[in-house]
Amino acid sequence: MSLYVSPRFSSHLADLCIMSDPLLCYLDHHGLSLDHCPSDPTKFRAVHARRHFSRGSTVITSQPLAAIPLPQTKSDYCNRCFKPDRLQRCSKCKVDLFCGKECFTEAWKEWHRYTCRIPTKTNSKPVPDDNDNDDLGLSNTIYGDGKLDEEMLVRVALALAVQRKVLAPPQKGPAAQQTDPSVETPVVTLSAFSTLMSHADLHPPSTIARYKTLARGAILNPVFNAIPDCDLSMLDLTTYLCRFRCNNFAVHDAQLFAIGEGTYPVGSLFNHSCRPNAVVAYKGATQVLRCIEDVEPGEEVVIGYVDPANGRAARRQKLREKYFFTCVCERCCEGEAGGVAFLDEMLGEAQTELERAQEMMNGTPSATQKWIEAEIRRWKQEQNKYDALTPQQILASSNPLTLPAFASLVLNTLVPAIYQTSITDSTPTPKTTYNDLLTALLAHLHARPAPKHVSRNPTMLRTLVTATRLFYDRIAEDAWDEAGRLGMYVLAVYLLMYPRYHPMVGLHTLTLAKCLWNGVVKGPTETDGARARECERWVGVAKWVVAVGFGEGSQVARELEELAGVVQRDGM
Ligand SMILES: [Zn+2]
Ligand SMILES: [Zn+2]
Ligand SMILES: [Zn+2]
Structure with a gap:
């Protein structure tokens, strides 16, 4: 998911850059490092522990760049924070549900003032989906007609526009204040998002064609046109859709049933293993990455992109088709002397x-x-x-x-x-x-x-x-x-x-x-x-x-x- 090579992540440069790179600084504050992996061609970078993490402890929590409930759960959860209680419909569009005034106000500022529309029947043809979703790990295109992709695209574009505004240097007054390194600031999220691989040259031609159609539709969408200072091109949007496909997470409830899809750029930095030492959980729409075994300094923190209950061939096929790599984790090493x-x-x-x-x-x-x-x-x-x-x-x-x-x-x-x-x-x-x-x-x-x-x-x-x-x-x-x-x-x-x-x-x-x-x-x-x-x-x-x-x-x-x-x- 995070196959990306950049000289700034090469290990000998990391220490030099760490103070100036907000993402590296943020990870460092949480006891993690993002490293280049020259010895392993299947992953070009990896998140390593810089300190001891006890099993059961939280490694990192992330807010989504955008998270959207699935159509079948849209009326059961707050459309912003995924809380299931005290839901009220937006009085204007009577479509989106929120858990209270606070969530509604935040959602309004972030995106709902652009997407709040009285629903109209459109004549546009639905764009059929790929048939690729996972049962447990990361997922995409769970919607039947490409609507989720389209909505995710608009929401991410809005989030980027809003966050860019935050990033813009102040017109007057003192220089930007020193930010708290423990907080995932918009700079950190954007920095992580910009490094995610899209593998645009590896997706099947039919998928790329579908994404181009979706991107064209999004650009013509009046909601999209209302986004302030939006200079995203067709190519940008197609690239984002490719990124969603190999990076987005299926948000699940306490019983591990998928209830939504989310773009969590920091969570997407973690590599896969069929024998993971960490798992991703959700408190509403907040992603919590937690260790399920003790992790020692220098050890890579890995999560599962596919359910370990799949056989080797099935896992291999899923990982290759969706994430474009062949897993060489301890369980996948054929011909090893023993163990898993x-x-x-x-x-x-x-x-x-x-x-x-x-x-x-x-x-x-x-x-x-x-x-x-x-x-x-x-x-x-x-x-x-x-x-x-x-x-x-x-x-x-x-x-x-x-x-x-x-x-x-x-x-x-x-x-x-x-x-x-x-x-x-x-x-x-x-x-x-x-x-x-x-x-x-x-x-x-x-x-x-x-x-x-x-x-x-x-x-x-x-x-x-x-x-x-x-x-x-x-x-x-x-x-x-x-x-x-x-x-x-x-x-x-x-x-x-x-x-x-x-x-x-x-x-x-x-x-x-x-x-x-x-x-x-x-x-x-x-x-x-x-x-x-x-x-x-x-x-x-x-x-x-x-x-x-x-x-x-x-x-x-x-x-x-x-x-x-x-x-x-x-x-x-
Ligand atoms: Zn809420
Ligand atoms: Zn509304
Ligand atoms: Zn494996």
């Missing part, structure tokens, strides 16, 4: 869209589904046997892994290293210890004989996809025991493919704990102590993951706190 480089070989690829459609058309459960259902029944019947198996016992057997044995092995190996096991154990497991455990586990899994049938392999993505679907089916059917088992299996695979404190792991563990609690409540009338304790254990795990991945005080943390209270009160 084994992961994708073991997971394989998920079904293609066509295969999935064929499976749906068939109407009969697939062989994988039948096998999973039988395994879950077996797990339930022989509960004690599987839950009591130690990793050593499972590894001692040379038979192919059953689904419950696989889940027990992964959960019993990795979960204790995620959370503090007792009050006296006050030092959480360091990243290195956790990585050693994971590496050893992956090596064992890799060395085991594969089952005879592909449809009976618990380590594969296609099994996970079917199990996830069954998990939500069982939840809908109130079949809590089976949902709980399926949820544990899904968590086991998540713990292999996601970093341990990734928000997806936190959210899933919370859902799992809820299933187990429903199993206790809706089960036999006598409160089942053992099951309540099991539920409490998963609430405990979820607390650790959520505290790092979402943060204390987040909506998910509050939801979890509520569940923990109920389990404490009614379960014991």
Whole structure:
């Protein structure tokens, strides 16, 4: 996303320039540096930590240059700050919603006085979109007809015009005052935006043609013409659209559902890894970049542009088509001696869209589904046997892994290293210890004989996809025991493919704990102590993951706190 080479970022120049470059100065203040990477041709620059960041800590928060709710969520959120409460429509256009007078006044100054129009039906033909959006990371063109791109273009042009005004030297009076280096000033945002790559020569010709049509439409748009001192050309606008495509973020809510799209130039400086040490979260429209592992000085801070739940080929295709690079992160390094480089070989690829459609058309459960259902029944019947198996016992057997044995092995190996096991154990497991455990586990899994049938392999993505679907089916059917088992299996695979404190792991563990609690409540009338304790254990795990991945005080943390209270009160 931030493939850009400039001599001013070459490392030996960085120190010289840092005091005069507001962006570098801003990053430096937050313990970060923007460096040239001559040794890695896939990334021409990278953001490195200059100090230690503890996992769960905030690296940087960013305001968007522009953020726009998706059409389907436009009436659920403030159109400026994305707050969901106390929404009122603008009394003039009766279209845009705001959370209060303050937000409306700011939005009016920034952009709404230009875009506030009584909606009219236009005869202009919609410009069809590319079919490229991501499920988790960065996204673009989620709108069906290019409207989002058009709106983003107008909003960014307005933001640039407004910010240029701020930047203009004062007519009279003393010279510009020294600004606070901790604040992302317009100079910082603009500086970051101007460095973002557009890859204009790499987008498919059909995309460029579409962007030219959109840019032409924008220039003819009366809103655009009203922008003061706007000297943006067709070429500028086409370049911006290219930049949006490979830099913009999907803004998501607490449950990780996409609710909008935003241009966050500072957030776009961070490179991608399929094993990220940082994640992007949102408080309304404010972007919060948080560490999910300890990051040491000199280490690169990386986020995920695509969901790590994709197989290697799928990730590679998405990254190449949208961001124009081939990932060489630790998980993508083929032929490496071990560690997470084994992961994708073991997971394989998920079904293609066509295969999935064929499976749906068939109407009969697939062989994988039948096998999973039988395994879950077996797990339930022989509960004690599987839950009591130690990793050593499972590894001692040379038979192919059953689904419950696989889940027990992964959960019993990795979960204790995620959370503090007792009050006296006050030092959480360091990243290195956790990585050693994971590496050893992956090596064992890799060395085991594969089952005879592909449809009976618990380590594969296609099994996970079917199990996830069954998990939500069982939840809908109130079949809590089976949902709980399926949820544990899904968590086991998540713990292999996601970093341990990734928000997806936190959210899933919370859902799992809820299933187990429903199993206790809706089960036999006598409160089942053992099951309540099991539920409490998963609430405990979820607390650790959520505290790092979402943060204390987040909506998910509050939801979890509520569940923990109920389990404490009614379960014991
Ligand atoms: Zn608001
Ligand atoms: Zn209005
Ligand atoms: Zn990778």
